[in-house]
Amino acid sequence: MAGSKVPVCNEADFELLIEGYQTRIAKYVYNQVKHVEDTQDLTQEVFLRAFKAQEQLRSSQALVSWLFSIAVNVVRDYYRQKQKTIPIASVQWADTAQWVDPPSELLEEDDLVGRALARLPQDTAACLLLHEVEGFTAREIAAILNIRPDAARQRIVRARRAFKQTYQGLSHEGQP
Amino acid sequence: MKHERWEYLLIDYEDGVLDQETSAQVVQHLQECTHCRELQSFGAERLALQQWYQQVPTAFAGSPVMPYVPAQREGLHQHVKGRLASLTLPLLHKVTRGRTMATAVAGALAAILLIVMLWSGDSNRSPGIAVVNAYDKLQSLESLRYTRTVSRLDCVVSDPSVLPPSYPLCVESEREAVGEVVFPDWWHEKPIRPTGPGLTGGYSEFIIIEGHTYVNTGSTWAQRDDIDLQFPLSWLFPADILALLQQGSASIEELAEEEIAGSVTKHYRIQRQDIFEALLIDLWVGKEDELPRKIYQRSEPLFDQSPALARFPISTKGFPVVVHANIWRAETYMFYDFNASIALEPPPFCCGPAIQGSEH
16 A cells, blocks of 8 residues: 555565565666676665665555665666776766766677667666666656656656667668 | 657656546647657667667576575575664663663653654654755755865775785875756756866866756867766765665764854764765754755775675776775765756857856
8 A cells, every 4th residue: 555664574575575576676787787796796785775774665566666776776886886996097077976987898899789878877778778678657767766757757868869879870880 | 838848748658647638639749740759769779678688697587696696695694684683682682681671661661752752843853854854855946056075085006916015196186166956957067176186187067958968178068968967866865875764774863053154054974884885974954944055975985895896996007007996085065045046058159169267
């Protein structure tokens, strides 16, 4: 029921939570970081934070978007951490969490989607995947990313345009 | 209606959350607007994204992740068990040690009464509730201005696996900017004080307005709509910190009241440590209006806590191999001019020479 708290998990409940959603969360995390071992670490971190913050969950219907909101933050922290270790010579002024280069060195040449996504800011790519692949609505994405619904809609619009342009450009580059 | 609104409605239309009448208006608009039709025609790209998304390593395909890492799974449970034990046992021990059960029960009742008193009445909010409330208030504003100061210590050290450890070369730097925000997504920030050697690259003013991003990289303004920036509310207060505060279990304390820019404020300190970093947030909230006046945030990466993190600082370039690392980073926001009338304009000479006074 909306508005009522979900009972606090005991360890067995938590086990079920992990069983039920770990693959989906791991897929999301993997497609954001493209690194198997990091995905395992970060997926664990998602469920650990979920366990610690379970009181925040108000409704069982919101469980999936709540888990994704934690996953988004875990990935954001990952990139924020990564950003902190960029070479001194290239330190940027506007070093907010969104201006982070994704690990493009891990991408294969023929991975056009991966290369197109890698050119998007991390939060924009996250928005695109949550909407177009995971099937969340703009309003749900707003809750996941902790932003206003209009900001979520705007990100989806921008993400679509940027991805389409880049993806089509890369596709044409590869044609003889 | 602004065209931007139609684009937002199109997204809602695709999400299936519009009423019949508005849906019909969107369909009508689609027949007339090539921009929106172009936005809607995303089928091929969506299919490519979905196929790409499913191409994950075999360890993940259709099977749970955790069974492939049994040691980590066990470690997770041990960690959770340990946390629970460390939270509950000392408390029980303190309550019951050397006292009769009746004393313990009376103490527990007094504690419950105190908690109820703290949760009721605005003037006695618990620190966690007050901080969450301040964040909500910030989100509900129409506009604000701020100053932002970023300090950081970066070091270059030899990779100990290649060369003997050497004295690190470190650079401490500080930058300051002023900014103005019209929520949710109009934003202008301009650096005013760069200091420190080697830190002029990438120093830029930017304006985000009506979905367009303009960046001044030093000599010219450029339109860079591929850059997606949002005023980082969610970064200032990560969702998991809010969650911990809402359940009252984060490390948070209320310090002495202070005056910030003429307003009496309550001062809260939040601390968190996870596998990534040790994070400290100081927040000063107006006593009267409950709006955040100042945020200070300091983070230190924990390089030896996780295998994922251990890979971060390695950046090999040439010989000898060196490691670039950020040792700490601190950021201070001062908020003012809440709900002021802020007129943001695109740069008048975009995308040619920089606006006078913006060069550095």
